[in-house]
Amino acid sequence: MSADPPSVAVGPNRAMITLSVMLATTMQAIDTTIANVALPHMQGAMAATQDQISWVLTSYIVSAAIMTPPTGFLAARFGRKRLFIGAVTGFVVASMLAGAAVNLGQLVFFRLMQGAFGASLVPLSQAVLLDIYPRHQHGRAIAIWGVGVMIGPVLGPTLGGWLTETLSWRWVFYINLPVGLMAITGLSLFVKRTYRQKKLPFDWAGFTLLSLSIGALQMMLDRGQSQDWFSAPEIVIEAVLAVLCLYLFVVHIMTTQRPFLNPAMFRDRNLSMGLSFMFLVGIIFLSTMAILPPFLQTLKGWPVILTGLVLAPRGLGMMLGMMVMGRLAERFDPRLLIAGGMMMIVISLYSMSQFTLEVSQKDIIWTGFAQGLGLGSVFVPMGVITFATLDEKYRTEATALFSLVRNIGSSIGVSISFALLARNIQINHAELAAHITPFNPLVTALGITGPEGVGRLAIINAQINQQAALIGYLNDFRFMMGISLLAAPFILLLRSPHKKGG
Secondary structure (H helix, E strand, O other): OOOOOOOOOOHHHHHHHHHHHHHHHHHHHHHOOOOOOOHHHHHHHHOOOHHHHOHHHHHHHHHHHHHOOOHHHHHHHHOHHHHHHHHHHHHHHHHHHHHOOOOHHHHHHHHHHHHHHHOOHHHHHHHHHHHHOOHHHHHHHHHHHHHHHHHHHHHHHHHHHHHHHHOOOOHHHHOHHHHHHHHHHHHHHHOOOOOOOOOOOOOHHHHHHHHHHHHHHHHHHHHOOOOOHHHOHHHHHHHHHHHHHHHHHHHHHHHOOOOOOOHHHHHOHHHHHHHHHHHHHHHHHOHHHHHHHHHHHHHOOOOHHHHHHHHHHHHHHHHHHHHHHHHHOOOOOHHHHHHHHHHHHHHHHHHHOOOOOOOOHHHHHHHHHHHHHHHHHHHHHHHHHHOOOOOHHHHHHHHHHHHHHHHHHHHHHHHHHHHHHHHHHHHHHHHHHOOOOOOOHHHHOOOOOOOOHHHHHHHHHHHHHHHHHHHHHHHHHHHHHHHHHHHHHHHHHOOOHHHHOO
16 A cells, blocks of 8 residues: 655744644543543533443544554545544544533444544654754654653543632543644644545445454453453453454455565564564553652542642653654654663662652652653654655654554553552462461460450451552552563664664
């Protein structure tokens, strides 16, 4: 499948194109998390249960995941500029309708439309930036793109909380209108039209199989914890459907003449290794941010505001890492920069695995900053080297896959982290409580058999719960450190772009 030829933009046009595409990308990235903090307000307004209101998040995630892979075909069929403007327009309209929804059904449907229209914004912006910047400035382009994409999960909850408390939960959707209008204006004025392959056929069989696989996987990950994972028939069916449809999809694209995704692009070693590496890094990306807030608020008893403040340096470190690596990636071997970033991630996760209940704010801040700096140092050079040797005709398809595997990795990482946490807390509690018996002289010395024994047992049980939870969190940090070490060997399989004269 052919993609659009690269656009050439110089001077002020390049700056305006960059600004326009990043407005669209940041808008979409923020919307992935901005509604999270407003869910309780939506639940009250819609008279919904906890499970029902969770579909406001699930519908967006599932539809965005399903509609990301067709980006390459849609860009070739309708033209990249038309698709970009149409996607931003549809996203803004769906946002306004979601803000005006009067019942839960409408809200979920419009969130689903938001995800469908917004799915192509991130890969399209990455493809456009790679086209308008010369190859030796791709590090700078990826850094700009990365800041826009990665800042969303950091700013989303803060912005959503402020809008909800100051105005209304509906404004977490209405805020997209001015940003979207500016993006549409910039795209219309400065982005050049690209040719269209009007007779390009669509591989409906491949799209259906991949959509079913992604949708079933996302549903399994989203509902697994609440349904007790594979003890529920629903989760088993979703897991089987995800694996079976993925297998049939791979067989289909390898045997059909016009596949939905061209398997020829996977012959590029950098692309294949880069996608594998990014999947593993995606597991780490959101997992830490997902489990640190309950660790600090539940075990440490810190207020929400303090928790947000001590976690903010992670985002600052990520932005700093991206901006610095945007320059260094043009001068040094990206593989060395990636290795340095992974080393920082491993060191920070190891330090986090040594936390105690007395961990200070300083420790939380420096480990978060180091981890963010490491992630920022990985994302930029990995984005450069993954596409460095790839034929430009596959660029839009490849950037869509790059975003997809990172998002799927993040979904899997968050689900595994919470599943391991819940399981380990139960196991740790049982093992620790097994020592609280009348035959233990240390326990007997506490006087649990006397009149005050019930109260003392309750205090001991609370301490056991606290220690069991602490060990569970530390095990999660060790798991993430193991994933980081597992991803490291992929660096050795990447080919340096500088050897090809890039």
